[in-house]
Amino acid sequence: MSTACTEPTTDSRPPVTGWRRFTNEGRGHEPFLTPRNRKLWYGFLAICLIAGSWGAWLRLTQGLAMTDLTSQMPWGAWVAFYIFFVGLSAGAFLLSSLVYVFGMYQFERIGRAALLSAVVSMFVALAFIGLDLGRVERGPITLAYFHWTSPLSWEVRFYVIYIALLIAELIIAVRLHKGLVRSAHKAHRWLRILGTIGVPLAIIGVHGGTGTIFAVVKARAMWFGGLFPIIFVVSAMVSGTALLLAVYYWQRRGTGRTPDPALIQGLGKVLVAAVIIDLLLTFYEFIVPLLAFQSHDADIISIQATGPYAWTFWGLQLAVGMVIPTIILLSPLKRKVGWVVAAAMMVVVGIVGVRFNIVVPPLVAPIIDGYPTNYYFPTLGEWLLCLFLIAGGALLYSLISEWQPIHEPEPDTAADTPVADADSPTTTEVTT
Template sequence: MATDTTHFEFEPGFTDNRLRVVWYAALAVLLLIGGAAMILRITEGMTSTNLTSTTPWGAWVAFYIYFVGLSAGAFLVSTLANVFGVSGMHRVDRDALFAAIISMVVALMFVWVDLGRMDRMYFPFIWRQLTSALSWEVHAYVAYIAVLVTELYFSMRIDLARVAERGSGLRAGLSGLLTLGRRSTSEASRVTDRKWLTRAGIVGIPLAIFLVHGGTGILFAVSKARPYWNSGLFPVIFVVSAVLSGTALVMMLYVLRTKLFDDEPVDRDLLNRLAVLLAAFIVVDAALTGIEMLIAIASLHPHEVETWAVILFGEMSWSFWWFMVGMGWLFPLVMLSKREWRETPWLMVLAGLSVVIGIIAVRFNIVVPAQILPVMEGLPHGSYFPSLVEWATSIGMIAVGLLLYTIGAELLPLTPLDRGDH
């Protein structure tokens, strides 16, 4: 890509057409699988799942809070450039914001499919319940998405105007529409964009921490009938694991876009900075989880002790030890332990992917174990593992997110065209 006035070329996307064909073909297969499963979900209702009155929350809720966290974490990474002005982080702020928007879209798709009556998804906006944490959350999500879109607009508006003016074809036309009529590329307009970008970021920080993902943690923490959830640390752990997964995602996307789309060398200083942040968040996340476990066990509350026994040694132990501890903490920490490794792009992709997958187990270990044990003596024990329809619909919705991100990456200037800092 170039941005001088005599020659302008803007052709983001896969540098290898064969890779593009393979990627879109793989997504098409996943979307077909997900679409077929969604038809079963709509026609057969909840009977197509393994959810019951004892365990009413399962994979879809776990993926919902996972993608909300992924979004909040990616957004908070973007604020390092847009609010706090950390040098070099501008290279990833648009990617982080766009990934945050896509993650919220996917999260809301999981909420929608989990509804017993999917056709009533708009009810919270018509009949509001001021005492309901869930009602507040729905409105916070709308405000949060608006902030993300606003930030992404002001972050790349100058480049959209450049593409619209000097580019050609579909990308130029789309860029022209997305400028919303503001085509100026003057220094004064740049300063105005930066001012509003910072303001939106400042508004978004408390929104993401206290209402979006901290608020999602509150949905669990206020459940007094489940002592494992009823903890003041839960919202804090939600936020920390969100920043952890968001940092891993942004680091992974930065390397993949730079290598496969921009065909440029990776900024090793930036990669090292992201890797150090990732390592720090892993340590904090593991420490908070350990503190939460020790408090629960020391309380000697039967429900909490038994729930942690299920997680550590029972039917959820595979998720805790292999995925949460192994892939979420230990393996990436080893990869991040040496500066030479932290500056090796494909090792950091592997470390980031390991964390992104490992945090999924964190969400499952939050949602499922507390529902396995009965809330009162005499009630039946729960038992849950996602059905084939639950897995297939989940794969399909994740594929929708990947498709939306890929299309955006092929059409939008998610990498600053001038390569300069803001």
């Protein structure tokens, strides 16, 4: 037995005790959230997780019978959220590559947040598709058996490589920021190398590939075709940029600081460019089969435009997701930070509508004349599991941000000034 001895400490700061040990308070980092906002945020996540756990329980005890899926309507909300989060990840990663590969250092302060969003989004996406499997326990065997004609088989492998690359890049970026690397020059070069490998991997492998899963299905009109993977990549860029913009803004607000208007404006420009390309592709996706009078495509388009989900098509996908944000971002309103953030948040919600309209209407249409038209609307249990996984992703993101300096501004950039009145975001005028 040895007597307890206290090591002499060189740190003059008061010791950090209790749960604060798990946050970056007292480590010299800027806190992720102010104490009051921290309570609100984690309280909100706790409520979501508790409510959502009921969906997880139903999934574990009843299997897929708790969904509204049938053999005629085999994919639903979880597949839609799976492609949504793969898209978020690919988009967030491509945004980070603007910094680390293409040298747009005006976005550097969200580089680490973009990488972390990409990692967490991939985990959420894999959780969605994993729980969507009829035999969850057999999920890992997808890595053991390879089928080269199946895009899904390729995807599983791409996802693994992609996640490993993202984590490596994130670790280097965080260590670079904390000054733990021996040579900042070398670290920058590694970030550029990994990012350069990652760009084609994210575009062709991860999200173009996810689009290919749908595009090769010749049985389903509106999925089948070469435009689909491209639309996936562009809409990934849309949703990733919009998410990062919103996360950056709300995290700054959460720490009681003013977001950098120039950064938000810059992201707004990237966003509006991506949204306009997305609108263009969507236009051609619809106009070509309609003018070719392809009856099967036309059936699906009519379900989408006039069927029970028409509100998601006109309301969510087109109005909220594309047209209104485009108008905001092109009009003088773009000079108001609050409007740009509102546009970004609308885009993120709208892309959820896009993902549902990718998955659901082509499966709802009868595949042979004489089959009934299906109807699908996710059950409460399905929604609750969605809530559970999304809140879980947000919690993971927040905890990592507490632990590591993900959101801390670069040391050389001007420090944000604390804002006196933190309750009027939409009136923040940008001075240019």
